[in-house]
Amino acid sequence: MPVMIGTIGQAAWIEQLTLNQRAAVDSIKGKWEAFMIATVKQPAPGIKQALCIIGSNERATAFGVFELSRLIGVHPFYWWADIQPEHQNALYIAPCNKVYGSPSVKYRGIFLNDEDWGLHPWAAAKMDTAVKDIGPHTYQHIFELLLRLKANYLWPAMHPCTKAFYYYKEDGKLAADYDIIIGTSHCEPMMRNNVFEWADNYQNEYGHKPGEWRYDLNKDQIYQYWEDRIKQVKDYPTVVTVGMRGIHDGSMPGPKDMPGKVQLLGQVIKDQRDILTKYEGKPANEVPQIFCPYKEVLNVYNAGLQLPDDITIVWSDDNHGYIRQLPDGKEQQRSGGSGIYYHLSYWGRPQDFLWLSTVSPSLISYEMSKAYAYQAGRLWVFNVGDLKPAEEEIQFSMDLAWNVQQWQPANAYSYTQHWAVEIFGKALAEPIAAVKNKYYELAASGKPEHIGKISYTDAEAMQRVKEYDAIAAEAETILQRVPVRLKEAYYELVLYPVKGAALMNKKVFFARKSIELAQQGKEAALGYASKAKEAFEGIEFMTDFYNKQIGHGKWDGIMSSHPRDQEIFKMPVIATEAMVQQYKDSARSAQGLQESLVLSLSAADYTSKTNTPNARLETIEGLGVGGKGLTIMPLNAAPVPDNDILHAPAIQYKLPLATGNYKLRIQCLPTHDLYKDALVKYAVAVNGNAPQWVSVEIPADTAPWDKNVLNGYVQKEISFTVNSNETLVNLYLPTPGVVVNRLEVIRAAKTID
Structure with a gap:
């Protein structure tokens, strides 16, 4: 059976369908990103029957093509997680007529962030080797992934180690070719990456050094800097971030008092909209814009900042998964609506979580469904760090954004099994889901990166070790049943995070236990010290295998066992024979109120x-x-x-x-x-x-x-x-x-x- 692919208004054969055949087509016409997959008799002269994929616009048509790919067994993460499709000698399709969309959330995507320890070194060494950076070869795979996930929006990587997205001329054109809408983060107004373009590359671009990053003192230079970027990208699909913060993730320089901050930020936004009107060829209220009241900007907004009604307010979580503020009744009526910036990965207070991805589907669904209920559903962007460790969480977030009713808090817990069925099949899905759901549950009371700062009792710590040991052992058992074609995918998606978390808990708690026993003069301290060291070495071994062995080194550099070299990732102090001997004759019992x-x-x-x-x-x-x-x-x-x-x-x-x-x-x-x-x-x-x-x-x-x-x-x-x-x-x-x-x-x- 032939497959016919077309977009409404761009394919003559769609317009020539019979009145009966056009019913479903008319149901998606003019809608945002809706598409249909249908078997159609005699769709065109000489064609008895065809499988037709029809989109309301070009991006929707691409979604339809990739949805068909997914239906025949090609997973959205097939390349990013080495999910090799099962070979089929023939493919069959039953008569169908299914309409997809429009999506619940208009703009849906990810933010590549804190890329210094994974995505950037890997891309520089394996993908964009000519420029040694995250460049077009990397973004080509990212854009394809987004389309396969029915996502449409990206905040590109922007740390000091990475040059600005538009520095490489191919990036903007590539995004347009893939019809991916590019935005910028909360601290990058007007499509600019300040860390690179103002602080580092300004002199190369303009021939002289920049002045101070203060709009109240250096308006002309900053205005031109913004204006030049909007001129450059005006023909590309974008959502423009307005407002102003520091050059990177800090507060806007300028007035010290709150009224002064409110007044200056209001002037900044007015001037930015003047630039948009001048170069976009239409009024500013027709140009998609967002304002992100992130961290200290929320206080400025709540102090009385007046935003034009058409700007989308993108509210944020507190960086740890709990949304800080949602629109009230008046804000829910804004024509620009509201959205959410949400963290699946984070660098910052009180402790990073950059290594493993542990935010559960249940929590994501609860917070984002709550946001949607309060009309914050125009734009969702998820901070995914290096992307690679967060495959399930990204897929869940995009599935939820596409159809928020499908994965409500009441059934989000079952998503992991649904996810495992698609990748590993029904026979393995239930045990895999049990392992990963327990992994999420244990992380809810202490992420692997956080346990060094949490005061567990000895009983609680040992219970955590026991429960982690159980799921790590089960994960190893399941591995023996996984087909050869999926073993590498299983290692990346299940075994590494589960065993890695288990080993981190053993390392921290056994090291702590060894010191406690040593201070009581007990020889058992040395056994715990040895187990702690084994756990540390186990993490290093697994990470090295991930980087060096999977795909013959395909991922070399993408997985770091010590992002930012935080203390939690190091080998902790453990008991020694000398320490035990020192305390043998001086051990004392504790006294106090229990x-x-x-x-x-x-x-x-x-x-x-x-x-x-x-x-x-x-x-x-x-x-x-x-x-x-x-x-x-x-x-x-x-x-x-x-x-x-x-x-x-x-x-x-x-x-x-x-x-x-x-x-x-x-x-x-x-x-x-x-x-x-x-x-x-x-x-x-x-x-x-x-x-x-x-x-x-x-x-x-x-x-x-x-x-x-x-x-x-x-x-x-x-x-x-x-x-x-x-x-x-x-x-x-x-x-x-x-x-x-x-x-x-x-x-x-x-x-x-």
Whole structure:
């Protein structure tokens, strides 16, 4: 059967289809990125029957072609993850007529970032060897991947090690050829990469050094710098970032007071829009633009910055997966709408996570579905770091952006099995999903890069090691069943991240255990020291195999076991024989007040719950510590007024506690207030006492927030007294956005020697 491919308005045969055949075609005409795949009888003279792929525009047609490729077994990551398709002697297609799209999110894509330790050294050595940089040969594969994922948008790599995207003339044309829309990050206004183009290459471009990066003092030079780029890219598909920050990831230089900052930033945006009007050949309100209130810019925006209504506000998470602010009722009415900038990888406070990708589909779905419910669905861009370690998470994010209803929080947990079926087949999908979902669950209470900064008890640490050991062993067992053609893909997508995380936990906790035992003068310390060293060497061995052996060195340089050379990646201090001997005669017992954990239970293990006509309580698998989160649906349910708290959705727990004094610790996902008048909070009442209000919100970039995002929860504590054999705890959830994960009951013990 022939395959016919065409775009509405560009293929005569589409216009000549019969009235009956045109019904589906007309249903996608004029829509954004919609396409259809259909078997059509006599689509053109001399053709009895054909498989027709028809797009509403050229990019949609490309999506249709790659969707067919996916249906016959070519995975979007076939090249990037070495997923070799299964050989087929023949391909068959049943009669079909399926329409795809339009997508839920108009602009959907990724941000290549923090590329210094993986993507850049690999591209320089293996792809763009002539320029030793991330250049057109690398971007060609990235653009193809985006189209195969039905994505359309990219923020190119922009760190100091990488030259600007438009420095290589082929890059802009290549993006246009692939119909990929290019944007720039929150600190790169007007399609410029300041780190390279202002701080490094300005003199080469203009023949003299740049002045200060201050719009209030050096407007003319900065204006020309922006103007020249817009002239260059005006015929390419772009979404222009407006506003101004520092040259890189810092605040805008200029006025020290907030009113001055607001006034200057407003002037910057006005002047930028004048440039767009001048060179785009149409009014500024017809040019796609975004403004990203990232970090300190959010404070400037909230202080009264007036944005033109057509600019899309791209809200950000707190860099650790929890969206900082969403549009309120008035902002939801903006003609430019809103979007989200979300991190699957991050360099910064309180600790990077650049090595392994551990943000679960459940968390991504919860936060992004919440954003969509609050009308932040015009543009989604995901920071994916080096791209390579985040294959599943990228695919999930793009699938969610294409159809946000398909992977709601209620079923996002099952995505990993769906993903594994597509790559490894049904027989292996269930065990692979069990391994990776446990991997996500363990990371929710401490990412591999973060565990050195978290205070686990010895029992908690050893339990983590035990659980990681179990999934690492299972991952090894599954490997024996994986077909030869997929073994390298399995190593990259499953075995390396799972075993790598397991080894990191063993390295850190066994090293810590060796020191503790040595300080008690115990010889067992040396055994733990040896195991810690083995774990460190195991990570190095696996990483070397990834780089040197897979594909005969195809990925050499892309996987670093020590991005940014952070302390967590080094071999920690371990016990020695001399240390054990030193403490043998001086070991002393500790003395102090010990608190004992009496009870720990999942929030989902309630005795009863009460829903309301407008809101219901749901348990979300895979969301937060312990693997389950209890929250309110729908995500945009109207908050219950404070004075009506007893009529909010509620959960009750019956706890078997002896008489005495206790503390109740409630652990919630560290989410943020939705907006100014929609606060994330709950109320708790014990044994019929008046409900006590508890706020979940902790401002980002504060010491308590540091602790929360590392631990994976915000914990609040109340004291109570038990006078009977049964304790009733009632939790009231008046607002959406609160996710309760775990309850712990603590009782203070006597001083111990």
